Amino acid sequence: MFDPRDVSITVNGQLHERRVDSRVHLADFLRKDLLLTGTHLGCEHGVCGACTVLVDGASVRSCLMLAVQADGRHVQTIEGVATKDAQLHPIQDALTRHHGLQCGYCTPGVVMTLLELDGDRAGRTLGEDEIRAALSGNLCRCTGYQGIVDAALELFGADVASQTNTKTRSQA
């Protein structure tokens, strides 16, 4: 059974008009219709966080949202994070320096979560607890999270001493 619906979805600033089957979730729409395969699917039932994207600025599990539900909305994916001249976003740069990724499967979701956190904090410095709470919805099986938290602390944290430490550690 095909239940076609016409959708207009703005992804990373570009408007896409497509006909989709109503049961297709947003992650599959991004990956298969738009060929934006940076959004990864881990569990496909809302547990792992690999498929996290921003919809109208808010982080969502794109496996738990139908593409038709994103009609008329603005979606940001990992492909829209780095600047056009291929400079890494500061979040991506910090994750790289702090060994915040290894296999990279969870990383797009982690970056999107941290991007939302950065917007929400509105310049306020964050403690490690707040950072860990925000990241609790993103599973990573490689890093043990320490490198991811270190990267976020460098960007959003207040403790200059710990930033110096993590920088030293990452350079060693």
Next chain:
Amino acid sequence: MKAPPFTYHAPQSIADAVALMGSLDNARVLAGGQSLMAMLNLRVAGPDHLVDLGRIPELSGIAETEATISVGAMTTQRMVERSELIARHCPLLTDAIAHVGHQQTRNRGTIGGSICHLDPGAELPVVACALDAELIATGVSGTRQIAFRDFPEGYLTSQLQPDEILVRVDFPKVTGRTGSAFLEFNRRPADFAIVSVAVQITLDDGGSIARAAIAFGGIQSAPVRLAEAEALLVARVPDVQTWDLAAQCATVLDCDGDELYPADYRRDLCAVLLTRALRKALRRAGERSHV
């Protein structure tokens, strides 16, 4: 996996949604989708029709009346989490919402969706139970008000009729020297609760307990009030002996068990969490002289 095929509907008004629900066979309401979408992807749900309430603006929002805070059924958990109105007048709800899923699911998940889904480990039904929330539902034959205590029918099942949708939930505002606490035990933060407890106590001018509400989640298919302990606490001075008496009531609760968490274990958790929650609620009641 992928969701099985269905026909998708996106009504733009409550009347249209009710008309659809009243005329379609095997239709399900799609609220925030944070449980239903997973159930569809896992193919444990197979509706022929999905009626998405996400395009009905009147179902979303937080409003205040003299005695209640009214939360539209499609209000996201994130909006509730950030609402100063709710933090001021219904702090138990603010306390509990921090335990509901993750930021990414709270951005989509709704108050009404969670309360209607009635997962035994969910937090929001426990709050609705403790606070005697009133649910306003609309169906083909009109609108009715349902006390939360009458709402659950069984496992994952409410007494909403096939044509009815939940419109809003009314939570009573706290008054006087009232303190509340929501605690839960699970193996990882944001998991469903193995046991959760919601407590709200009001002190009289003399410092004795004027009113107590205690509800547990995770122990049976629907939230459970501990009426014996509530009655026992009234007119007593809140102290260690009083909390022990309340905790004693929890040790005889009828609890479901499974391989991982047997009934005895859950009963122990109920008593421990209740004592902690009562202490926390008392401290907060003391800090709150007048609203």
